[in-house]
Amino acid sequence: MPTIFRSLLGLAVCLLLPTAFAIDTRAAEIPDYEWQQITPREQCWSARGMIGGSAVMNGRIWILGGGTYDPPTTRPRKFYNDVWSSADGIDWPRHTAEAPWFPRKSYDVPIWDNPLWVIEGYHEKGGKRSDVWDAPDGIQWTELSDTPWKPRHAASLVVHNGSLWMIAGNNMQPDVGRLTRKSR
Numbered sequence: 001m002p003t004i005f006r007s008l009l010g011l012a013v014c015l016l017l018p019t020a021f022a023i024d025t026r027a028a029e030i031p032d033y034e035w036q037q038i039t040p041r042e043q044c045w046s047a048r049g050m051i052g053g054s055a056v057m058n059g060r061i062w063i064l065g066g067g068t069y070d071p072p073t074t075r076p077r078k079f080y081n082d083v084w085s086s087a088d089g090i091d092w093p094r095h096t097a098e099a100p101w102f103p104r105k106s107y108d109v110p111i112w113d114n115p116l117w118v119i120e121g122y123h124e125k126g127g128k129r130s131d132v133w134d135a136p137d138g139i140q141w142t143e144l145s146d147t148p149w150k151p152r153h154a155a156s157l158v159v160h161n162g163s164l165w166m167i168a169g170n171n172m173q174p175d176v177g178r179l180t181r182k183s184r
Contacts, residue, residue, distance in 0.1 A: 044092040045084050050105035052121060052154070057111050060085040062138060063092075064118060067105035079103035079123050083138045100141050101133045102126055106153040112164040113181055120169060122153035128171065129153065132179075149177045 051066035067079040081103040083095040099118075107121030107129070115134035118141075122128055128151035132144040155169030166177040 038089040040086070040092050041090055043094075045082065045094075046080075048078070048080060052105065052107035053109035053157075055109045055111045055116055057114075057116050057138075060087050061089065062109065062116055064099070064109055064116075064138075065101075065104055065107065065121075067103070077124060079105055085138060095138045099133075099135075101131065101143070102129065104129060104153075106170070108155060108157040108166075110157045110159060110164055112159045112179075117164070119157060119166065120152050120155055122170070127151065144179075147177070149175060 045063060045066075048066040048068055050069065051063065054064070055062045062083070062085045064083050065080045068077055070077050081099045081101055082097050083099055084092045085095060086092045101118050102121075102123055104118075104121030104123050108117070108119045110117050110119070115136045116138055118133045120129050120131070130147045130149055130151040132147055133141045134144060135141045149166065150171045150173060152169035152171035156167040158165050158167070162180070164179040166179075168174065168176075
């Protein structure tokens with residue numbers, strides 16, 4: 001096993017018996033990061049988790065829906081479909097208390113082709129979902145019908161080559177869905 005020392009000159013010296021060599025690490029500086037705790041002002045969303053995704057759109061951070069876990073202190077489990085946003089992480093106006101999409105957890109919220117999207121998810125009364133909704137403002141939601149995939153939650157969504165891709169999820173199938181715009 002090699003032993004590594006960092007010299008005062010920024011050189012990492014690796015001692016391997018019977019050979020020693022030096023590697024210049026000055027060009028590979030480690031970035032300096034710092035977390036800050038931000039406390040939102042009242043009124044903001046109720047305590048929750050299982051938020052499948054949040055997004056940044058039009059200079060605002062968006063948080064949508066989510067739910068509670070099932071520990072003894074928060075029974076019964078709750079599911080939400082409210083919509084909040086913030087420009088600074090402190091002030092969070094609520095845009096709607098009940099969006100037209102079914103309350104859910106473990107869903108995805110991508111930004112693609114400008115609107116905010118809510119895709120798939122889970123609710124204990126409705127199970128896994130396959131619905132897709134979009135809104136340019138977080139308020140006016142439109143459902144995109146005829147999704148070709150099986151209901152699921154906890155999928156992976158990415159934007160790639162001008163399309164929105166959905167990969168796998170808790171439907172336990174090795175499938176991929178791709179959403180493209182037909183015309184502008």
